[in-house]
Amino acid sequence: GKFIAGFAYAFQGLGYAFRTQRNIRVHATIAVIAIILGIVLHISALEFAMIFIAITNVFSAEMFNTVIELSIDLSTPEYHPLAKIAKDVAAGAVLFSAFLAVIIGLFVFGPHLWILISKHF
Numbered sequence: 001g002k003f004i005a006g007f008a009y010a011f012q013g014l015g016y017a018f019r020t021q022r023n024i025r026v027h028a029t030i031a032v033i034a035i036i037l038g039i040v041l042h043i044s045a046l047e048f049a050m051i052f053i054a055i056t057n058v059f060s061a062e063m064f065n066t067v068i069e070l071s072i073d074l075s076t077p078e079y080h081p082l083a084k085i086a087k088d089v090a091a092g093a094v095l096f097s098a099f100l101a102v103i104i105g106l107f108v109f110g111p112h113l114w115i116l117i118s119k120h121f
Contacts, residue, residue, distance in 0.1 A: 017063050023094070024062050031055045034105060041112040050108055054101035061097035065090040 017024050034051055043051070068090040072083045 021066055027058050047108045050104050054104040058097045058101050061094045065094045
């Protein structure tokens with residue numbers, strides 16, 4: 001019972017994140033585009049694995065950012081410079097993760113797109 005309940009709680013957390021966090025919905029849209037592009041370009045299984053790792057990394061960073069922001073807001077409703085720093089660092093981790101995802105995307109999709117473009121010119 002508790003094991004199955006843990007999955008239910010996890011899905012509730014995912015649902016909360018998608019309902020309330022605009023950036024997660026943006027990341028989801030970009031993730032779907034990346035997956036479709038991978039299918040269209042016939043990228044390899046290893047390349048898909050890299051894309052899925054990048055997608056998961058960005059989602060995880062965004063969700064941890066949400067946890068940190070909510071925890072800080074719960075602990076102190078007033079402005080505190082350390083709370084701001086914690087929130088900024090968490091947001092920076094998401095940005096860092098997103099930059100890495102873009103770099104992975106360039107390495108994976110770049111050669112495939114280059115071949116496709118060079119065939120037409």
